Amino acid sequence: MRLISPEMLVVTRAVLPSLTIALLGVLLGKIDRRRELNQKTISNMVYYFFTPCLVFSSLHKRSFDFWEFTLIGGAAFLLIAVMTPIAFYFKRRAGVEQNGYCLPIIFMNTGNISLPIALLLFGNDGLAKAIMFHMMNILILYSYGVYLVSGKTDLRQFFRIPALYATILGVLAATTDSHAPEFVMQGYDIVCKGGDLLAYAAIPLLIVNLGYSMSATTRVSPIKDDAIGVFLRVVLGPLLAFGLIICYRKFGWIPNGADLDPLVSLGYRTTEAIIILNAAMPGPVMAYLLNVKFDNCPEKAASMVALGTLAGLVTIPFTLHFINLFIAR
């Protein structure tokens, strides 16, 4: 009997390699008992060099489709918009006054976990779509998210994100039809190769860093409210996304029919899968960091982010399984 069915193999294919790397990070954390590894250095390298290279190297290789960007960015916006009143309702029920409680429920960790899975499961096309979702998620996090915890927006932070400029450059490179001399194009090619080389490190470093952080989480002691918050994020999130995809299909924004060209259909299905996958992500570490910065309920945010990441080990494979059942067919 086959232990892993072909459907499950698809899911495992996306999760197990990431899990292996995360485990290496956890192991490193366990070996490094004195916590000598400077995580800020790793984060800075990933933030300033590796992720922008990954973003550029992924975007410039494929043609840019504005409608696709609208669908994905719009989905991120709608999911956040729908989740906001729900998060506020449960915040009131939990008797929590600070808005920081809502951040890990409303926003998703679209970087560390989603990008590797998108790449492993859907290749460069999936990665590019996941990057579009990620950019919209962090745009709203740095505007509306910061407003929620501090009472003012901080779009300056958003415009300081190197990946934003890598996205713009990548889109420009993908859309500009250059007629430059051959040697200029060859030079550009060589520079792109350098970017590709740097991009190799982005995903493993993102996951190792996550694993290393998790190795320090000695115990998670969730209280009921935090568990409800996590449930909303990792269970209600993908359900909302499934609903959104049904709406997209009903409105005809994402065509779904047997008469579609197989390649075009594959592109649409990947878009749907990426939206649902991102909606299933746990709360982002950035939400916790913002809560710490503005002293707005940081303990609850930390608990929800840690618990959500652990819960994601179970819910993400399930979501992928459902994507495989309902979307990929």
Added chain:
Amino acid sequence: MTQTGFFSITSTETLMILRGFIPTVMVVVIGVLLGKWDESRHQSTLIKLIDYIFLPCLVFSAMHRHPFDLNEVLQIAVAVTVMICLSTVAALCLVRDPLGGTGWKHLTTIFMSSGNILLTLAYVLFGNEGLVKGIYFHLFVLLLFHTLGAYLVKGSSDLRSFFKIPFLYPMALGIAAASFPLPASENLLELAWLTEKGINIAGQGALPLLLISFGYPLGLIELSTLRKGLTGGILRIVGGPLLAFAVIYLYRQVGWLSMERGYDILAFVDRRTTEALVILGAAMPSAHYALRMEAGQGLIASEVESATLLVSVLGGILTVTTVLFIIEVYVF
């Protein structure tokens, strides 16, 4: 090479070399910039990540896909030993000792950076086959470094440190996996394949990190001291490949790396890759760990040694490119 015998910047071979080498240099430069910006000097974080996670993953993922060949290992081992022993003699004779002969401070002239740049270049230019040979080359350089190098600095070898190098164990594991494939069920093989995929992704991450780690401390070396390292640096990047060419010539003469094409074209290419790797390895700039070993002994790396490192790196941009062209012409 064009048919007239002159290098053409747009020829396919030239472009292939440049496409492999320039991105490598670019990433090293980014490492230099990172080192300059990081005021808190957290290079140890980078080294730890490479040593404990990324390099072992790279080594395992390369080794377990490559059938073990003792002859290939011996060819590289002998070449490395001969080159390093001769470099030691040359350094002793030609490089002026800054301490007036009381201390041994020529390690940067003798030992090449066989890990950081060679592994990346080997992979970019020659694929997994080149990477495996690069790993063997690195292994023997490290073995000699912890024996001969340690003896020169401390008066005794330091094999214990050698066996603490984390990548040795995944290397042994990779060789074992390639040599003795275990019978396993289809399910287990699928799981192993997926786990290996994760290791592979982490291994690829090692390539830019190795280069960045190499560039990281370079920005701290004073350019004004450059002249002091001229002899040592030039000896490293010019003398090294010359020695390698001599070794390869001898190998060919004695038939150890036969030039006969034979029926198996892949075996022929494999022998040429070994030659290319030995020459490329010998052309590498000085190794950082040479400075670190002396620092571990309470010796602060002298200006001469730091300058040797910097000269070998800056000059290496030119010499490695030239060596790559010569490899293209002479070897392939």
